[in-house]
Amino acid sequence: MQSQDALLSKDELYLFNVGQLFQAYRTLGAHPIELDGQKGVRFAVWAPHAQSVGVTGDFNGWSEVGHSLVRFGTTGVWTGFIAEADVGSRYKYAIVDSSGANRLKADPFALQSELRPNTASIVNRIDGYEWHDRDWMERKKRNPPYDGPMLIYEVHLASWRMDAPEHFRTYEQLSIELVEYAQTMGYTHIELLPIMEHPLDRSWGYQTTGYYSATSRYGPPDGLKVLIDKCHQGGIGVLLDWVPGHFCKDDHGLRLFDGTALYEDEDYRRAEKPLWGTLAFDFGKPEVQSFLISDAVFWLDIYHFDGLRVDAIASMIDLHFDKPDELKTNNKYGTSEHLEALDFLRKLNETVFRHFPEALMIAEDSSSYPAVTSPTYLGGLGFNYKWNMGWMNDMLRYMETHPDQRSSHHSLITFSLMYAFSENYVLPLSHDEVVHGKRSMLHKMPGSYEEKFANLRLFYGYWMTHPGKKLLFMGGEFGQYDEWKDFAGLDWELLQYPLHDSMHRYVRHLNRVYLDTPSLWELDHNPEGFQWIDVNNAAQCILSFLRIGKKEQSFALSVCNFSNQSYPRYRIGVPSPGRYRHLLNSDEADYGGSGISIPKEVSAESVPMHGQPCSIDVPVPALSFGLWEKIG
Known part of the structure; x- marks a missing residue:
């Protein structure tokens, strides 16, 4: 095993531990590197309460123990270099958890994942794609969206066109068909329902297991870059539906990652999302902040997305949201505001706009929480747009009323x-309404x-x-x-x-x-x-x-x-x-x-x-x- 200092930076791990590492995808996960003249893959995973961590995969016959990783000081991160692994290698982390039980976990920072129902992570390179959208990237910096047209076409890639059940278009096919269609129709942006890896098709991507993995349903990750690249070359922006509020409970995912409530809140009442059968992140934990904010930066940085539509804000900021009485908790002031989630959202937007001033950060928020699109230095949450759910609900109720009865409504x-004009609004007629x-x-x-x-x-x-x-x-x-x-x-x-x-x-x-x-x-x-x-x-x-x-x-x-x-x-x-x-x-x-x-x-x-x-x-x-x- 090589020296840990040759594999990871102490400074970067310190920043990760204090919630300030915002490109954590370059530090943790699986990365092909050359070390002392030898090619292989550096693995790094955060599992502070594990007794031991190994990497098992097709490069070691899926050994129960796998190649052992070494704990990096007191950071909670385990790391190691495996010469036998390479781009395309499938792997999981073999964790002996805090109680001595064995767990097989997908990599939280995996750049690619197997097509469901398989659940292994796949080694891939983070860089290397040759982009052709420089004109677009420069142009959007010069043209802020507020006084320009914005006409968004919301798309679920699987069902936009489908020849037969589960016969999905590839990213490359969509880069021709979908882009040409959006251009013909005059849309300025395409918004994709979540394309992060997820185990169940019918969750539409809202119950995620691979936060850094573009789903394999439509081909390899570079195919998604082709789709976005072609959109930009065609003058169309691309937004991503992003889900930081909760994650699914599948065994290979984040739940009880090292035998403890690592990514989820330790208080099960706060962690449980009974409406969706999922778990809420622990927004106050520094490492979770590094994980989630890095994920937002990742899609804007590595995939050139133009912005994020942040899902289910109301469920994040209200501790009582859709919860039975036995799961309700209050904050230190005795109210239901989720203070840590509010702080997280402010930090998220401050970080994104520091790195990408031209980004679109759109809140899908059905609550009446004020100043969602006001700057954080003025006490706002720092988004630059919010879905106008009140307008949508009122208008659909009105339109469903027979014309003879409309005068009274x-x-x-x-x-x-x-x-x-109290917020910067998007008027949504979205998938949720149909x-x-x-x-x-x-x-x-x-x-x-x-x-x-x-x-x-x-x-x-x-x-x-x-x-x-x-x-x-x-x-x-x-x-x-x-x-x-x-x-x-x-x-x-x-x-x-x-x-x-x-x-x-x-x-x-x-x-x-x-x-x-x-x-x-x-x-x-x-x-x-x-x-x-x-x-x-x-x-x-x-x-x-x-x-x-x-x-x-x-x-x-x-x-x-x-x-x-x-x-x-x-x-x-x-x-x-x-x-x-x-x-x-x-x-x-x-x-x-x-x-x-x-x-x-x-x-x-x-x-x-x-x-x-x-x-x-x-x-x-x-x-x-x-x-x-x-x-x-």
Whole structure:
């Protein structure tokens, strides 16, 4: 066995032990190296309470004892160099735990894992891929996202396209098909449901065992780099759904790693996540902080992801979240705030933005915790975006209401503007809303078959012009009728039917209009970018408002008729005289609508209306969205 000092840095392990090693993936795990002229693999694993640790794998016939590792001082890390191992070698750690029991554990820092149901780790290199996205990486540094368009396509790679059950597209295939599709549709970003290694397909990646392993379902890890590289070359950013809140209990994973609650909280009441059957991390433990924050940095550094959507914030910061009384605990102040989790999130965001100032850190948070997107130095959590779950819930409840009943629920579509600028929001229409009996977006809509499509086109128009960035789950763009089936591909065959094909064209056009209309996104997070024209017309269920851009007299007028009554003439107040161009009408025959004729341009008249000095008189079809732009 070589000298430990030749294998690991004391300084790096010190930083790991105090929660300050933020590239721990370069220190721990399995790394091919050359030592004293001999090639092999350096292994390092944190197991402070183990009696002994060995490495067993296909290079030693899966020996019960394996090659022995040596404890590195008081760091709790075991290390060793194995000349017989190489890139591609499969291995596990053979641990004699604190009680003397034998455990076979996958490497928490493994860079690759076997395809389920196998669970071994695989030696791989951390670097070596030749990237071709320099222009993209430089461009995003110059263009902060706040005053730009953001239109996110949320994707579950397994079921986006699937020829047969478990016949998944490879990363390389997706780098062609998915990228071309996203470009055609006009999406600015793709967000991937978790692609970290996980044992159960139907967990969608939310119950992870390999935090540093890109899942082998779609091929080797470099294939994922190809996919991201191609996205960037095509002008598309890539976000990763990241799950630091909990991990699954599978025996080969993190649970009781060295016979003790190492990664999970020692208090079982805090550790248990009964809703999901998982365990919460111990966010106050320094080594766990190094592990998790390094993982966030890893995906941004090694894989060039442009940002992370951080899952289930509400469950992390509330000690009582979805827990029965016997599992509820309080903090030292007697309240349910998880103080260590809050500190961890602040530290996470401070670290990420120190290394990647241009990153997107998006909180999936259903709680009312304040200042989620405020800087930590102002007392915030330090994210730069948060999902607007309140808007989503209110709007889906409203849209599911029959048009005849909507007038009594008018506040559901207006209340969001009371808080729209309190955080930097993303408006999510995500996978969570189209599973578990919730029905697809199209199927949620009331009325006849044709009315369902009209309602959905209207809803998408309102969504696209409401302040905030946008996210749509795959299938929503062509009116998937069945709710999401994670075990099968999307129902692409629906595009042979006229109304689904029309919906697809409408969404593509709506996306393009959004991208080409700066007033819809330049002041997304500024109250000056929004102005109601008519907010109080509950009786007719008609809303109108302005989205205002940075240039003088730059604005777009959104008109939404949520009723099933058409109005051949409807007067709408506007702030200035001149000509107004019709940008989009969801009721066009080409989109499956009634085809009521709408003039391409109108001139504002000096007729005061809705508190404005001028007005336009235009047709407003039933269940329709219309967008007008001042042009002169």
